[in-house]
Amino acid sequence: LLDGIGRNDRMSLARAITIVENDLPGSAELLRGLTPGHAHVLGFTGPPGAGKSTLINAFLRHVIAMDKQAAVVAVDPTSPFTLGSLLGDRLRMAEHFNSESVFIRSIASRGTLGGLSGRIIEITDVLRSAAFDYIIVETIGVGQTEVEIAGLADTTIVILVPESGDDIQAMKSGIMEIADIFVVNKSDRAGADAFANSLRTMAESRSGDEWEIPVINTVATEGNGIGELFEKISLHRHSAGFTEKHIHLLTEKVYQLIRNNRMKDLDREELKKRLAKAARHSGFNMYAFAESYPG
Amino acid sequence: LLDGIGRNDRMSLARAITIVENDLPGSAELLRGLTPGHAHVLGFTGPPGAGKSTLINAFLRHVIAMDKQAAVVAVDPTSPFTLGSLLGDRLRMAEHFNSESVFIRSIASRGTLGGLSGRIIEITDVLRSAAFDYIIVETIGVGQTEVEIAGLADTTIVILVPESGDDIQAMKSGIMEIADIFVVNKSDRAGADAFANSLRTMAESRSGDEWEIPVINTVATEGNGIGELFEKISLHRHSAGFTEKHIHLLTEKVYQLIRNNRMKDLDREELKKRLAKAARHSGFNMYAFAESYPG
Numbered sequence: 001l002l003d004g005i006g007r008n009d010r011m012s013l014a015r016a017i018t019i020v021e022n023d024l025p026g027s028a029e030l031l032r033g034l035t036p037g038h039a040h041v042l043g044f045t046g047p048p049g050a051g052k053s054t055l056i057n058a059f060l061r062h063v064i065a066m067d068k069q070a071a072v073v074a075v076d077p078t079s080p081f082t083l084g085s086l087l088g089d090r091l092r093m094a095e096h097f098n099s100e101s102v103f104i105r106s107i108a109s110r111g112t113l114g115g116l117s118g119r120i121i122e123i124t125d126v127l128r129s130a131a132f133d134y135i136i137v138e139t140i141g142v143g144q145t146e147v148e149i150a151g152l153a154d155t156t157i158v159i160l161v162p163e164s165g166d167d168i169q170a171m172k173s174g175i176m177e178i179a180d181i182f183v184v185n186k187s188d189r190a191g192a193d194a195f196a197n198s199l200r201t202m203a204e205s206r207s208g209d210e211w212e213i214p215v216i217n218t219v220a221t222e223g224n225g226i227g228e229l230f231e232k233i234s235l236h237r238h239s240a241g242f243t244e245k246h247i248h249l250l251t252e253k254v255y256q257l258i259r260n261n262r263m264k265d266l267d268r269e270e271l272k273k274r275l276a277k278a279a280r281h282s283g284f285n286m287y288a289f290a291e292s293y294p295g
Numbered sequence: 296l297l298d299g300i301g302r303n304d305r306m307s308l309a310r311a312i313t314i315v316e317n318d319l320p321g322s323a324e325l326l327r328g329l330t331p332g333h334a335h336v337l338g339f340t341g342p343p344g345a346g347k348s349t350l351i352n353a354f355l356r357h358v359i360a361m362d363k364q365a366a367v368v369a370v371d372p373t374s375p376f377t378l379g380s381l382l383g384d385r386l387r388m389a390e391h392f393n394s395e396s397v398f399i400r401s402i403a404s405r406g407t408l409g410g411l412s413g414r415i416i417e418i419t420d421v422l423r424s425a426a427f428d429y430i431i432v433e434t435i436g437v438g439q440t441e442v443e444i445a446g447l448a449d450t451t452i453v454i455l456v457p458e459s460g461d462d463i464q465a466m467k468s469g470i471m472e473i474a475d476i477f478v479v480n481k482s483d484r485a486g487a488d489a490f491a492n493s494l495r496t497m498a499e500s501r502s503g504d505e506w507e508i509p510v511i512n513t514v515a516t517e518g519n520g521i522g523e524l525f526e527k528i529s530l531h532r533h534s535a536g537f538t539e540k541h542i543h544l545l546t547e548k549v550y551q552l553i554r555n556n557r558m559k560d561l562d563r564e565e566l567k568k569r570l571a572k573a574a575r576h577s578g579f580n581m582y583a584f585a586e587s588y589p590g
Contacts, residue, residue, distance in 0.1 A: 032582045034580060035580065036580075125581075246574075250581065251567040251570050254566065254570060254588070258561065258585050259554065259557075259558055262557045262558065263553075263554055266553065271546055271549065275545050276542045283330055284331075285327060285330065286420075286548060286552065287326040287327045290549050290552035290556060
């Protein structure tokens, strides 16, 4: 299986992902056997209706033209990639479903709001061990998802539209914190320049010495601006802070793995049973209970 | 300090909350010394603009009229309670700031989107040990926050407005899963009845044998519907599934406490340093690294 993954064999990849997604027997051994390749993991996030999928399609066309390989993981329940993998490749958006350079997988989100699957890190790791140049993770940009995608992707691309201006006040800081690159899609619409400019002002105040957060205008349906996006993504990978960011993300992931390992033995049902009994006594204190558990 | 908390002494409460919120020395001892009283913890959640704060104000008026005591914890960054505690009591909404029956505290949200503070459970527990009848936690209803508030409150009240109809499809399941009570606020607006009816149909399909999720029409600015809300909250507390739900929530909380205890010794900076070194070697595998850490 590991061999097949290394060769980008579709069947091996699909099987391996199913194993880690559902934590089937052999999952832990499989993960311990992975050797990360050179893939650049890109997070594409933004509100519903921003045209994330159309943009990804245009990006994939560029990837194919450059003779590169890409994998797409769609976690957004409204994504045509997700729908496409359910309905087959009959949708207009799923034009790359049968391409040999592109591997597409949609996975169930943890919550109905498009939160990331609990196994997204492991799934991405399987793909990292294959021979892809790019791994694209598409998520809906609401709430905590943003923090999660930023913890997963080497480069996070936040996609907005001119109309996002009204929402941006509410989302501002959340989005500012995770974006390595901003895209203003549907830039042929009214208000695009004004919106891009106000975004640029925000981006400047956030940019560090090591990376100036760019704001790119695109019209994904026409393929406009995709070349520039491609270029900025590549520039980000080679920017000064990139390795530091990578180690930071790795630390978060390994921290979670260690935490999972340490909690593996704890049976929630057993805990619940004992709590139901203990909580009946007056003077019950959950902090004292937790400290002495399973005591 | 514990003594002061039991007497609802404002200074003691404020100090105790500051200690647990910032995990200052003595925090663990303080928490272990708490003895939960009889407070009913209410989660008020919903999208910005639904009138959560106005509704809470109207509810507080009712509480005061009944000669009961209430504490409000505002985690919503757009809440006038939160603004009020920053700006003083000059805001119209904060009419209860100086009431002896009401204690108001606003706490910083973890993320800018209004996620719950990492210490909200502990803060609520301090208030649970005081002599309040109601503890109201106000949060903005986006993304993962919903799951968090449902894990904290004995009774979760989801506040919507007639205009929420458009968003409800996207949020539907998330909200359906956590609501014990629905409120359609601003019910004097057009479309209120139609919206309440469609909400009722949804609520019915979710209701179990033990609790039928009610949909209440309110006009918080006029105080309309607050009596009914008060009554349903009380009914929910005495419903058949309430104790079971309480034990379920307690289990989640104690699980998290145990997890925190088990991870207390792990120094992230040390982990990061060792990862930075290990990741340089080809063949580095984070799963193997995590399993043998600190090795």
